[in-house]
Amino acid sequence: MAQRFHRDEEEGEITRVRLPHDREVFGIVQQRFGGSRMKVLCLDGKTRTCRIPGRLKRTLWVRESNIVLVEPWELSGEEKGDIVYKYKNNQVDFLRKHGHLKKLENVDEF
Secondary structure (H helix, E strand, O other): OOOOOOOOOOOOOOOOOOOOOOOOEEEEEEEEEEOOEEEEEEOOOOEEEEEOOHHHOOOOOOOOOOEEEEEEOOOOOOOEEEEEEEOOHHHHHHHHHOOOOHHHHHOOOO
16 A cells, blocks of 8 residues: 655744753764664764664654754663654754754854
């Protein structure tokens, strides 16, 4: 059976933007390793090897220089984490405008 494609939100419209809760941090995807693993530079200054959890593997398509939300692991959280959410371009503009991504201004990818 074929899947139907629905456009839930328009490009310019921002409904709700997810912000970090508890231990979650913003991050930029630097390099993809394959097998749903990638290297992410987090806003807390640490570089983590992150993975996309199984429940999001087929729905979350991440490329280099995407802004993502990372949840560090409880064990070895300094080095590893899970990618929980990927921000769209209009959401990134909203976050920059409201000052949530101030530390990303000096990163060369943007």
